[in-house]
Amino acid sequence: MKKQVTTIGFAALIAMTSVLAALAQTGRPGGTRGYASDHFEGFDALDEDSRILQKTKSFWFSVDAETPAAQLQIAEKNEALGRDRAARKAYEALIREWPTAPEAAQAQYALAQLRERQQKFEKAFDEYQYLITHYAGHCPYQEVLDRQFRIANHLLHNNTSMFGWSLSGTDAIRERFEQIVRNAPRGAQAPEIMLVIGSIRVSEKELQEAIAVYEGLLNRFPQAPQAVTAAYLAAQCRHELAVKHSYNEPRCREAIAFIKAALARMPTHPQKAQMTAWLNELTALLIEQNYQQAVFYDTKQRNAEAAKAAYRRFLSEFSDSRHAAQVRERLTQLEQGAAPLR
Known part of the structure; x- marks a missing residue:
């Protein structure tokens, strides 16, 4: 308990x-925030326009068979023969022509794996995301998440060219990690x-x-x-x-x-010593902030009432600080009618 x-x-x-x-x-410029199915602290908000729409029929992806099963066989045969471009187009054609067929989920998974094997990692990640979005109940969900995680890690750790330049911004990579968390x-x-x-x-x-x-x-x-x-x-x-x-x-x-x-x-906590050091440093900073504020009322604004109130607040919270004796002495002087310091 x-x-x-x-x-x-x-x-x-x-x-x-x-x-x-x-x-x-401090204030920062803001824009219209999109919706998210679940709010995650520190993640970018999702926009309505970022939703993955279902693939539609296309002139560029025509089927070569009369049934989804036959089309899937054509795609798989092309891939087995190393005809990656033909296989990709055959998978795409099946998904677009028969989106509700059981073979569509199989084709989408195969397409994502094909893209990953080709080391087209950004496209592979997106194809896996399409699979999760539209065929979540018809795919090995955890395996797909694992593949997305491996791809995102690869993109993160291989994001520089041979000259040391960044190949892409980290925002896009971070958003892929965020997507994986949203998926599960x-x-x-x-x-x-x-x-x-x-x-x-x-x-x-x-x-x-x-x-x-x-x-x-x-x-x-x-x-x-x-x-x-x-x-x-x-x-x-x-x-x-x-x-x-x-x-x-x-x-x-x-x-x-x-x-x-x-x-x-x-x-x-294994880093207790360091965290305690930070705590002590920040406590000292807080004491100094409050002391300087009280002195400001006393010496800059020369406002006796404000200075007395600030000194009292200081003593109520930091009675054992290194400034405490000096503050008590100065507060006594002000309470006895002394003028603010110049």
């Missing part, structure tokens, strides 16, 4: 910090894939989106082994953003709250 309560508390903390994140972020939101591979998606976000300096992905993993798979890594990586991103935006108190507070919750949830 205690473990269950702790898990729920950690999930609630993540939800709270997500709200705080909205306050801490509770699949065994989902936590691992979400870590990959988060790492791609980090590589593109999209830290807020990476945090959303990692915390989405923590919410959906709190007991998965990958949750330990996700907690550390989310803390790392939050620490980096809080230090970068050292003026942003809400961001600093949410980072502190998250790391405290993560360490409470995972007291034996």
Whole structure:
């Protein structure tokens, strides 16, 4: 029961910090958001136009047989003889002419495998996605997901030319990983894939989106082994953003709250020492932020009432800090009628 309560508390903390994140972020341009059958934190929203439409009859893909079974035999024979182009067109013709026939699913699967064998990896991935979209109940679903995962990994790790240039943007590759998770939101591979998606976000300096992905993993798979890594990586991103935006108190507070919750949830975390160091650094930053704010009211605005209120708030929260004695002395002076400092 205690473990269950702790898990729920950690999930609630993540939800709270997500709200705080909205306050801490600077504004960014937005557009019309598309719909998604399921919302995934840190994933790009799906647009209605991105839906995979059913293939239709085409002049370029004409059948050579009178039945789906006979057409499938023609396609398979061409492929066996190494006539890949003829096989591809025969598979396509079958799928388009008889989309509801059992052989259509077989042809679509064979077409995707053919594209993969040809090392046309982007096209192979898309053909597998068409198979999942239109023939989910008539294909080896897990095997198709495994093939998509292998293809996405290949694209991720072979995305440079011999000169070191990127062959394609990481956005397109990341979206393929996101698609796999959408295909099986509770699949065994989902936590691992979400870590990959988060790492791609980090590589593109999209830290807020990476945090959303990692915390989405923590919410959906709190007991998965990958949750330990996700907690550390989310803390790392939050620490980096809080230090970068050292003026942003809400961001600093949410980072502190998250790391405290993560360490409470995972007291034996393998990166506990590093996370504790980040926590101490951010706590010191928060103390300095509040101290400087109080001093600002005292010395810049020269507003005695605002300064007294700020000094009192500081002492109520940071009574043991290195500034505490100085703040108490200055607050006493103000309460005795001293003028604000110049």
